[in-house]
Amino acid sequence: MSTHDLGLSGDEVKALDRAHVFHSWSAQATLDPMAIERGEGSYVWDYDGNRYLDFGSQLVNVNIGHQHPKLVAAIQDQAARMCTIAPAVANDVRSEAARRISDVAPEKLTKVFFTNGGAEANEYAIRLAKGHTGRPKILTTYRSYHGATTGAIGLTGEPRRWANEPVTHGTVHFWGPYPYRSQFHSDSPEQETERALQHLRDVVMVEGPQTIAAIMLETVVGTNGVLVPPPGYLAGVREICDEHGIVMIADEVMSGFGRCGQWFAIDAWDVAPDLISFAKGVNSGYVPLGGVVIHEDIAASYDEKPFPGGLTYSGHPLACASAVASMRIFEEEEILGHVRRMAQDVYEPRLRELADRHPSVGDVRGIGAFWALELVRDRDTREPLVPFNATGADAAPMAQFAAACKQRGLLPFTHFNRTHVVPPCTTTRDEALEGIAILDEALKVADEHYTG
Known part of the structure; x- marks a missing residue:
């Protein structure tokens, strides 16, 4: 029986989670987890029918995409x-x-x-x-x-x-x-x-x-x-x-x-x-x-x-x-070759274009379907957008950036002052461009904190 067969709403799933699930790496009282109902390919959907492009492959593990038949x-x-x-x-x-x-x-x-x-x-x-x-x-x-x-x-x-x-x-x-x-x-x-x-x-x-x-x-x-x-x-x-x-x-x-x-x-x-x-x-x-x-x-x-x-x-x-x-x-499906072509034709050139447009992007680096944008307050000093291991108010700029991604239908993978571009290895060119376009918009939030 699937969760959907249980007849639970998204709110009910979240309520049960908060009552009984103990989460990793988290202060339990601060959590407000998303309730995800299903996935397919490079996307997941919540219980309200909102679709999100999974640009983190969950924990950089769904390399072949969700629910490959x-x-x-x-x-x-x-x-x-x-x-x-x-x-x-x-x-x-x-x-x-x-x-x-x-x-x-x-x-x-x-x-x-x-x-x-x-x-x-x-x-x-x-x-x-x-x-x-x-x-x-x-x-x-x-x-x-x-x-x-x-x-x-x-x-x-x-x-x-x-x-x-x-x-x-x-x-x-x-x-x-x-x-x-x-x-x-x-x-x-x-x-x-x-x-x-x-x-x-x-x-x-x-x-x-x-x-x-x-x-x-x-x-x-x-x-x-x-x-x-x-x-x-x-x-x-x-x-x-x-x-x-x-x-x-x-x-x-x-x-x-x-x-x-x-x-x-x-x-x-x-x-x-x-x-x-x-x-x-x-x-x-x-x-x-x-x-x-x-x-x-x-x-x-x-x-x-x-x-x-x-x-x-x-x-x-x-x-x-x-x-x-x-x-x-x-x-x-020749996925290894697809990843190498995507790196050469999409990920590297398009992410470097983001760096050209957004002063908060201090560095772009990666290989294959494994990329990072390092966000900074000042390109000359390379001061990170948020401090090392920042929490609470110190981490707010990255939290705001991540929220801007989610509001536009993108699940990012962020850590410290970086956002990682790590979609499934099966992600298509159009899907990748969709995600990069959302990053383009969300990076305006990071740019607001730029001081250089």
Whole structure:
């Protein structure tokens, strides 16, 4: 029975939500959630029939769009045949999903450990790395997000970690590249790469390379800015890892499965990590699924000793069936090529046009269907439109901008002083132009706060 079959109005759905649902990352008494009734393609509708273009793909996970009929049918077919089976059993859709994911991963990443989502994928990636190397430390960047479970939030390098501390022992944070706000006072992408890699080498030196199990990076930093690595950076990290026997982990929970125009974003830089964590776009979140793609050498570490971990729902058949169907759809509809064409013909040129028209747009950056507009009060000083980790009145300008988007029928994805342009990978040219036109109007609200 669907929610619609329950005969509830939007107000009733919201009332039940506020009475019984405890929301993440929120002060519960301040919430006024939207009540969404249905979705299709790049759009969702509320109970009053208002349509919204989903420019955030929900949480940057609905890569294939809402309610793709072939993906829905695959879940229905699997449910009719077998809903669940234990992870110790060999199962056709689990095996096929693992094969397909391994086939599109870099060479020698041949095994898949399935999880229920991205945070668990990162938890198990670091467990694999520590068990393989026998070393205790993990290096991750500031301005990163790796999930909200205890280990993953400790890996995270942004404010959501603070209230959960102390957390993972042995996690060390370092500065990654960010040319627009360089921690290294660089004046070019090439210099940013050089200085960021030297900084990482220095951190490895003073922490003791023999103590470091892994360096974990979001291939393209997601929530914390859509930070695309400058040329040579990922290759340089690979070199540092090889030099010291450190495992390189690519967190592709947000950037993988088409979001950057590749199966895995790291393919755009022709670098092969040792472990890749994934979730979100692998099946667009239709059923919870994540996992780790594992290099054969790391997998071999557990040939004779047991791997110390497991999950009741690892490789859940409904989730794996949806992953298989999603990957087939990507191939049949040539979605990866569509994303690359949209980046070249629509997203990059049209978003840069917004920057030309709106002084509050300080920077435009992105790849594939993964873009960010960084909003500022002054282009010369690069003062953010709202302060770092702003709340309450300090965050009002971004809240006003987001409200202006919603009033015009667009669901934005905002974080700190940025709005991210991350629609489904299947979004058409006309739909993307519709969303960018709404951004054009909403940015007038941000311009009102410009002081430069």
